[in-house]
Amino acid sequence: MSIKWYQLLFQLVNFGVLLFILNRFLYRPIVKIIKQRNQRLTDSLKAAESNLKEKEVINQLKLKAAEEAEKEAVKIIEAAKASAKDSGKKIVEEAKDEAQRQVDKKYQLMLAKLSDQEDKIKKNVADLVVTTTSQVLKDSLSPAEQKSIIDSQIKKLEKRLKNK
Secondary structure (H helix, E strand, O other), X not given: OOOOHHXXXXXXXXXXXXXXXXXXXXXXXXXXXXXXXXXXXXXXXXXXXXXXXHHHHHHHHHHHHHHHHHHHHHHHHXXXXXXXXXXXXXXXXXXXXXXXXXXXXXXHHHHHHHHHHHHHHHHHHHXXXXXXXXXXXXXXXXXXXXXXXXXXXXXXXXXXXHHO
8 A cells, every 4th residue: 555645635634624624613612612611700709709708797797786786785774774773762752752741741630639639628627627616616605706706717718728
């Protein structure tokens, strides 16, 4: 077998044309698609990293907000406790004042009752004195003298009662 140079040359040209066509219509578009895919993957990874960083920042902001909310809640609770304490003191003071008013009112009522009882006792004592005096004097004085003495004693007692 002998090598035919024109066939070899023709095969080389055919092979070169095939390589050109494959390169032009198959290899370059595939490489282009692969580059685009790689670029999209790179962009997706960058976006994912960016999202992770943003998520981390958001989590830090959430933690700060939670801490601030907790501090604010503590302040509100302390203010509420102070307010409740003040309100409690105010209520206790009002209750003491009301109790004192009630005690004063009862005291005044008791004084009034005591004064009434003293007046009744004085009246009873006066009646007893008059009765006793009239019994004692009945035997020793005349009715006109008795009446005169009784009238003068009654006038004296009335003056005393009016002065008190």
